[in-house]
Amino acid sequence: xxxxxxxxxxxxxxxxxxxxxxxxxxxxxxxxxxxxxxxxxxxxxxxxxxxxxxxxxxxxxxxxxxxxxxxxxxxxxxxxxxxxxxxxxxxxxxxxxxxxxxxxxxxxxxxxxxxxxxxxxxxxxxxxxxxxxxxxxxxxxxxxxxxxxxxxxxxxxxxxxxxxxxxxxxxxxxxxxxxxxxxxxxxxxxxxxxxxxxxxxxxxxxxxxxxxxxxxxxxxxxxxxxxxxxxxxxxxxxxxxxxxxxxxxxxxxxxxxxxxxxxxxxxxxxxxxxxxxxxxxxxxxxxxxxxxxxxxxxxxxxxxxxxxxxxxx
DNA sequence: AACTTTCGCAACCGCACGCAT
DNA sequence: AATGCGTGCGGTTGCGAAAGT
Numbered sequence: 001x002x003x004x005x006x007x008x009x010x011x012x013x014x015x016x017x018x019x020x021x022x023x024x025x026x027x028x029x030x031x032x033x034x035x036x037x038x039x040x041x042x043x044x045x046x047x048x049x050x051x052x053x054x055x056x057x058x059x060x061x062x063x064x065x066x067x068x069x070x071x072x073x074x075x076x077x078x079x080x081x082x083x084x085x086x087x088x089x090x091x092x093x094x095x096x097x098x099x100x101x102x103x104x105x106x107x108x109x110x111x112x113x114x115x116x117x118x119x120x121x122x123x124x125x126x127x128x129x130x131x132x133x134x135x136x137x138x139x140x141x142x143x144x145x146x147x148x149x150x151x152x153x154x155x156x157x158x159x160x161x162x163x164x165x166x167x168x169x170x171x172x173x174x175x176x177x178x179x180x181x182x183x184x185x186x187x188x189x190x191x192x193x194x195x196x197x198x199x200x201x202x203x204x205x206x207x208x209x210x211x212x213x214x215x216x217x218x219x220x221x222x223x224x225x226x227x228x229x230x231x232x233x234x235x236x237x238x239x240x241x242x243x244x245x246x247x248x249x250x251x252x253x254x255x256x257x258x259x260x261x262x263x264x265x266x267x268x269x270x271x272x273x274x275x276x277x278x279x280x281x282x283x284x285x286x287x288x289x290x291x292x293x294x295x296x297x298x299x300x301x302x303x304x305x306x307x308x309x310x311x312x313x
Numbered sequence: 314a315a316c317t318t319t320c321g322c323a324a325c326c327g328c329a330c331g332c333a334t
Numbered sequence: 335a336a337t338g339c340g341t342g343c344g345g346t347t348g349c350g351a352a353a354g355t
Binding site: 315316317318319320321322323324325326327328329330331332333334 | 336337338339340341342343344345346347348349350351352353354355
């Protein structure tokens with residue numbers, strides 16, 4: 001048996017909200033505060049709307065101090081950086097941008113930033129059937145050579161090698177969980193995250209990445225329940241940086257750019273069809289704004305916003 | 314001016330989670 | 335432990351506006 005619908009779809013009104021409906025909802029919430037039960041709210045105030053619709057309308061439009069449009073360059077950078085780090089968790093990204101809603105950011109990303117970032121390279125499955133305008137976009141950007149991120153650093157590939165040590169797979173999982181936790185506050189255990197997927201994939205693809213004593217010792221220093229804050233540049237082994245920066249990768253958070261299901265091949269900078277090699281991905285991990293957090297910025301190539309995130313833990 | 318195509322955004326949909334029972 | 339329900343989230347769609355032909 002399927003789940004009962006939250007409202008009667010036959011009698012409930014859909015589509016754009018009228019000013020009268022807005023006024024009713026706003027007035028009620030201003031008097032009574034954000035309601036405890038959205039499902040019951042429309043009946044209480046005589047709105048023929050679904051409770052979820054009321055909630056959405058309030059959160060995305062009627063709520064005070066909402067900003068619409070006019071994203072600044074700084075906001076662009078924050079959104080891009082966070083997207084690369086944590087993927088499409090719009091609510092988390094919105095939490096870093098006061099006055100912005102997750103819906104707004106999602107729309108802005110889908111309509112503007114993604115194109116800007118990728119220069120029109122999009123997987124065909126990502127395209128809606130009736131929207132073929134990206135050819136023009138690609139042609140234009142190919143013609144004038146425009147690109148969002150600066151040229152990536154020339155990092156030689158195939159130069160990393162990890163020493164064998166016991167249960168590398170489990171160690172990688174443990175490490176990625178800890179490191180990822182710092183990038184995805186309050187996100188439940190068991191969820192795949194970009195870094196976790198990346199590290200997992202490194203192991204699955206090469207079958208040979210193991211952790212050295214230095215790395216293991218770093219991992220063991222991570223609290224299983226909390227976040228381990230690096231105390232300086234020397235605490236994070238250089239080889240971890242290489243793990244992030246010296247291989248061809250496919251970041252889960254970027255799957256939506258090129259579709260899913262393609263595994264990165266050998267660790268020589270090449271990738272299988274449809275996936276991204278390091279030269280394609282690295283500019284996404286090297287956004288223009290780079291500062292340092294106790295020196296570790298140089299190790300991890302973290303953008304400003306992630307440094308703030310780390311600092312906020 | 315008329316028509317077509319593209320864009321941007323508000324809103325909907327369905328799923329997953331967490332809490333209460 | 336199982337079930338039901340409300341909430342929150344991310345993906346997707348629909349439609350009016352703007353731009354192009």
